[in-house]
Amino acid sequence: MKVSRDVALSSLTTMRVGGRVPLVFEITNENDLTEAVATARAQSLPVFVLGGGTNVLAGQFHGAIILNRIRGIRGIGERIFRVGAGEVLDDVCAHFTEMGLSGMECMSGILGTVGGAVVQNSGAYGQDISQVLLEIEAYDMEADRFVKISNAEARLGYRSSIFKDVSERRYIITSVTVALRSEFVGQDELYFSLKNYLEKTSATNRSPSTLRDAVLQLRAEKLPSIEECATAGSFFKNPILSGDAAANWREKYPPESYSAMPDGQIKLFAGWLLDQCGLKGYESYGMQLYPKNALIAINKSANDLADIDKFTADVAAKVSSKFAVELEREPDTLTD
Numbered sequence: 001m002k003v004s005r006d007v008a009l010s011s012l013t014t015m016r017v018g019g020r021v022p023l024v025f026e027i028t029n030e031n032d033l034t035e036a037v038a039t040a041r042a043q044s045l046p047v048f049v050l051g052g053g054t055n056v057l058a059g060q061f062h063g064a065i066i067l068n069r070i071r072g073i074r075g076i077g078e079r080i081f082r083v084g085a086g087e088v089l090d091d092v093c094a095h096f097t098e099m100g101l102s103g104m105e106c107m108s109g110i111l112g113t114v115g116g117a118v119v120q121n122s123g124a125y126g127q128d129i130s131q132v133l134l135e136i137e138a139y140d141m142e143a144d145r146f147v148k149i150s151n152a153e154a155r156l157g158y159r160s161s162i163f164k165d166v167s168e169r170r171y172i173i174t175s176v177t178v179a180l181r182s183e184f185v186g187q188d189e190l191y192f193s194l195k196n197y198l199e200k201t202s203a204t205n206r207s208p209s210t211l212r213d214a215v216l217q218l219r220a221e222k223l224p225s226i227e228e229c230a231t232a233g234s235f236f237k238n239p240i241l242s243g244d245a246a247a248n249w250r251e252k253y254p255p256e257s258y259s260a261m262p263d264g265q266i267k268l269f270a271g272w273l274l275d276q277c278g279l280k281g282y283e284s285y286g287m288q289l290y291p292k293n294a295l296i297a298i299n300k301s302a303n304d305l306a307d308i309d310k311f312t313a314d315v316a317a318k319v320s321s322k323f324a325v326e327l328e329r330e331p332d333t334l335t336d
Contacts, residue, residue, distance in 0.1 A: 001025060001026065001027055001028070001032040001035065001036065002025070002026040003023070003024070003025055003026075004023075004024040004026075005022060005023055005024075006020055006021075006022060007020065007021050007024045007065070008020050008021075009021055009058035009061060009065075009334070010058070012024070012050055012053045012058070012065065012067070013050070013053035013054075013056050013057070013058050013232075013334075014052070014053055014054045014111065014226045014230060014231060014232055014233075015056075015057055015058075015230050015231065015232045015299050015308070015331070016230040016299055017057065017058060017059075017230075017299065017302060017303070017304050017305055017307075017308065018058025018059060018060075018061070018304075018305070018334070019058070019059065019060040019061065019304075021061050021062070021063065021064070021065050022045065022062060022063070022064070023039075023040065023043070023045060023063075023064040023065070024064070024065045024066075024067060025039070025040075025064065025065070025066050025067065026067040026069055027066055027067065027068060027069060027070065028069050028070060028071070028086075029070060030070070030139070030146065030174055033066070033070075033139055033172060033174065034139065036064070036066050037066075037139070037141055037172075039064075040063070040064035043064075045062075045063045045064040046061075046063035046064070046336075047063060047064050047065075047066060047141065047172075048061060048063060048064075048065055048066070048169075048334055049065075049066045049067075049068055049115070049172050049173075050065055050066070050067055050068070051067075051068050051085070051086065051112050051113030051114075051115050051116035052088070052111060052112040052113050052116060054111035054112040054116070054226070054232060054233060055111070055112055055116060055120055055122075055232055055233060055330070055331045055332060056232070056331055056332045056333070056334050057232060057305055057308055057329075057331050057332070057333050057334070058305065058333075058334040058335075059304065059305035059306075059333070059334065059335035059336075060335060060336055061334050061335060061336055062336055063336070066172065068085050068086040068113065068115055068172070068173070068174075069086040070084040070085050070086040070174055070175065071084040071086050071087050072084040072087070072175075073087065073092065073095060076177070079101060079179060079180045079181060079182065080134065080177065080178070080179050080180075081096075081177070081178055081180070082137075082175050082176070082177050083114050083175060083176050083177075083178060084114070084174070084175050085113060085114055085115030085118075085173040085174050085175055085176065086113055086114070086115065087113060087114045088112075088113060088114075089107065089110050089111075089112055089113060089114050089116070089117050089122070090108055090109055090110065090111075092104065092114055093105060093107050093108040093109075093110075093212065094108070094212070096180055096208070097208040097209050097212045098209075099180075100182070100207070100208060100209075101180035101181065101182065101208060102180060102181050102182070102183060102184055102185055102208050103127065103131065103132040103178070103179070103180040103181055104127065104129075104132060104178070104180070105127070105185075105208040105209075105211045105212040105215065106123075106124055106125035106126055106127040106185070106191070106194065106211055106212075106215050107122065107123060107124055107125075107127050107128070107129070108212045108215045108216050108219075109124075109215060109216050109219040109223075110122050110123075110124055110233075111226065111232075111233050114176055115173040115174075115176070117129045118133065118136060118154070118156075118161060118163065118173055118176055119161055119163040119164050119173070119332075120159050120160075120161070120164065120330075120332075121156040121157065121158070121159055121160060121161055122159075124215070125191040125193070125194045125211075125215055125218075126185075126189060126190065126191035126194070128156075129156070129176075129178075130151065130156035132178040132179055132180060133151045133154070133156070133176060133177070133178055134150075134151060134177040134178060134179050135148055135149065135150055135151070135176070135177040136148070136149040136150075136151075136154055136173055136175075136176050136177075137149075137173070137174050137175045137176070137177075138171040138172055138173045138174060139171065139172045139174060140170055140171055141170050141171070141172065142170045143170075146174070147171070149162075149171070158237070158238070158240065158267070159237055159330055164332065184205070184206045184207055184208070185206050185211060186206075187206070190206070193218065194211070194214060194215065194218070197214050197217070197218055198210075198214055201214070221292070222290075222292050222293040222296075223290075223292075223293060223296060224290055224292075224296060224298060229298050229299075229300075230298060230299035230300075231290075231296055231297065231298050231299065232297070232330075232331040233296065233330075233331075234295050234296065234330050235289075235295060235296060235297035235312075235329060235330060235331065236270040236274070236295060236315075236316075236327045236328065236329060236330060237270065237327070237328045237329070237330045238267045238268055238269055238270050239267070239268045239270065239273075239325050239326065239327065239328070240261065240265055240266070240267050240268070241258075241265065241266050241268060241325075242263070242264060242265040242266075243264070246264055246265055246266045247264075249266060249268070250266065256269075256272065257269060257272045257273075268325060270295055270327060271293065271294055271295040273319050273322075273323055273325060273327070274289060274294035274295065274315070274319065275294055276322065276323075277318050277319055277322050279294050279315060279318065279319075280292075280293075280294040281294075282294075282315065283300065284310070284311050284314050284315075285302060285307040285308070285310045285311040285314065286299065286300055286301035286302030286303065286307050286311075287299060287300065287302050287307065287308060287311035288300050289315065297311070305333070305335065312329050315327070
């Protein structure tokens with residue numbers, strides 16, 4: 001286990017802001033984890049876990065950071081695998097794609113680790129981690145023991161889970177068990193933009209490798225590289241409407257502005273809302289909405305989390321003024 005002191009959080013998160021944290025543990029196994037938690041507890045330091053730091057906006061945090069680097073992919077049944085929470089999500093997607101297994105290929109290119117993907121219930125192009133997740137292994141800091149948590153118990157929703165709830169941050173994910181499938185994604189399961197891309201490129205099949213290549217190409221066309229700029233990926237959640245609000249939206253706005261959900265709900269596309277407000281490339285408080293994709297925010301010169309908060313409120317107010325819809329930020333926030 002590697003232990004570092006007085007580390008800048010800006011060096012651990014891809015948005016590149018954050019104060020200095022007194023203690024950082026880089027763990028590679030469960031023994032490291034329990035030792036790190038015990039050390040932090042002995043010093044009365046709160047604990048926060050980071051994977052790739054790709055979906056976290058950091059401020060001041062006078063606690064201990066655990067960098068989860070627990071890796072490994074092990075088959076434990078027919079198309080069932082246990083994956084270390086510290087594995088890079090895209091590497092895992094590539095691994096299963098090479099095996100010809102379906103279920104995660106459309107998540108290719110998503111930033112971060114497998115553990116982080118469970119916290120966020122990450123997904124893209126019609127697939128998310130909840131669709132393949134069977135079980136989670138985690139360390140319960142309150143009970144001081146390792147536990148198993150089922151998919152249902154994790155309460156995975158749209159970009160949410162019990163692990164993201166501040167009141168439930170007692171668990172540190174160590175591994176996840178996923179079930180893949182040998183059948184290709186059905187034509188009616190394809191996300192509309194992916195389906196359009198395949199038709200445009202005259203792709204002849206829906207194999208995992210074909211879909212992975214298509215997804216990576218689509219992402220390259222509209223997403224910046226974290227090596228070239230400071231970003232946390234998708235910055236705003238897609239708002240969900242129900243009841244009269246959903247019905248009214250369907251009557252007033254075009255089908256390309258939303259997707260249907262169960263129980264009459266609809267999910268609005270935050271990118272569409274931002275586009276309609278003319279916000280591609282918009283800059284304020286040192287932040288910018290990416291010119292090729294307004295859903296992505298880039299830190300050009302923001303000094304701290306306060307600047308990002310002001311930018312968030314600024315953009316959300318413009319969308320609310322035009323559509324009476326409230327945008328919520330997607331990345332997690334790390335502060336005292």
